[in-house]
Amino acid sequence: EAGVAQSPRYKIIEKRQSVAFWCNPISGHATLYWYQQILGQGPKLLIQFQNNGVVDDSQLPKDRFSAERLKGVDSTLKIQPAKLEDSAVYLCASSLKDNTDTQYFGPGTRLTVL
Amino acid sequence: AQSVAQPEDQVNVAEGNPLTVKCTYSVSGNPYLFWYVQYPNRGLQFLLKYITGDNLVKGSYGFEAEFNKSQTSFHLKKPSALVSDSALYFCAVRVYRDDKIIFGKGTRLHILP
Numbered sequence: 001e002a003g004v005a006q007s008p009r010y011k012i013i014e015k016r017q018s019v020a021f022w023c024n025p026i027s028g029h030a031t032l033y034w035y036q037q038i039l040g041q042g043p044k045l046l047i048q049f050q051n052n053g054v055v056d057d058s059q060l061p062k063d064r065f066s067a068e069r070l071k072g073v074d075s076t077l078k079i080q081p082a083k084l085e086d087s088a089v090y091l092c093a094s095s096l097k098d099n100t101d102t103q104y105f106g107p108g109t110r111l112t113v114l
Numbered sequence: 115a116q117s118v119a120q121p122e123d124q125v126n127v128a129e130g131n132p133l134t135v136k137c138t139y140s141v142s143g144n145p146y147l148f149w150y151v152q153y154p155n156r157g158l159q160f161l162l163k164y165i166t167g168d169n170l171v172k173g174s175y176g177f178e179a180e181f182n183k184s185q186t187s188f189h190l191k192k193p194s195a196l197v198s199d200s201a202l203y204f205c206a207v208r209v210y211r212d213d214k215i216i217f218g219k220g221t222r223l224h225i226l227p
Contacts, residue, residue, distance in 0.1 A: 093158075106157050
C-alpha cells in the first residue's frame with residue numbers, strides 16, 4: 001500500500017514570497033490533515049478535510065494560509081506571503097474515516113523562510 | 115481548554131531496562147488517546163491508541179500504554195528497551211464529539227547501549 005506522498009521535501013524562500021505544498025493521501029482515505037511542526041514542538045493541526053469539505057480550520061492563519069482539496073483526493077497548502085515564523089515542517093496525514101482512526105503521515109516538507 | 119502534557123523533554127534508559135514515557139491530559143469529555151513515534155528524517159508513525167474498552171492497550175514494536183482515568187494519564191511503556199527505540203515520541207488526545215486532535219510537545223527517548 002502506497003503511503004502519503006508530499007512534495008517538495010525541502011523549500012527555501014525569502015520572506016514575503018509565496019510557497020505551495022502538495023499532498024497525495026492514501027487511496028480511499030476520506031480525511032486529510034495538514035499540520036505545522038515547529039522545531040521542538042508537537043504537530044499543530046492547521047486544517048482538516050473530510051472528503052472535500054473543511055472540518056476544522058480554526059488554527060489556520062487565514063490571512064496568509066490557504067488550503068484546498070479539490071475532488072476530495074489531493075490537497076495543496078499555500079502560504080502567501082511567508083513570514084520568518086512560518087519556518088517549520090509541514091506534515092500531511094490521512095485517515096480512513098475520521099480522526100479516531102489511525103493517521104498515516106507523509107515525510108513532510110521542511111520550509112525555511114529567510 | 116483541552117490539553118495534553120508530556121512532562122519530560124528527554125528520557126534516558128539503558129538497553130534491556132523497562133521504559134516509561136509519560137503523558138497526561140486535560141479534557142472535558144471522554145478522551146481518545148494516541149501515541150506516535152518519529153524517527154529522524156521520517157514522518158510520524160502510529161504506535162497505539164485507546165478509544166474504549168480495556169485500559170491496557172498493546173501496540174507496535176512491543177509498546178503498550180495504560181489508560182488511567184483517575185490520574186488522567188496514558189503513559190507509554192515497554193518491558194525491555196532496544197537501542198532502535200531511540201526516537202521522538204508524541205502523545206495526542208481527541209475528545210469524543212470534538213473533531214480537534216491535539217499533540218503533546220514530544221519526548222525524546224535515548225536508549226543507551
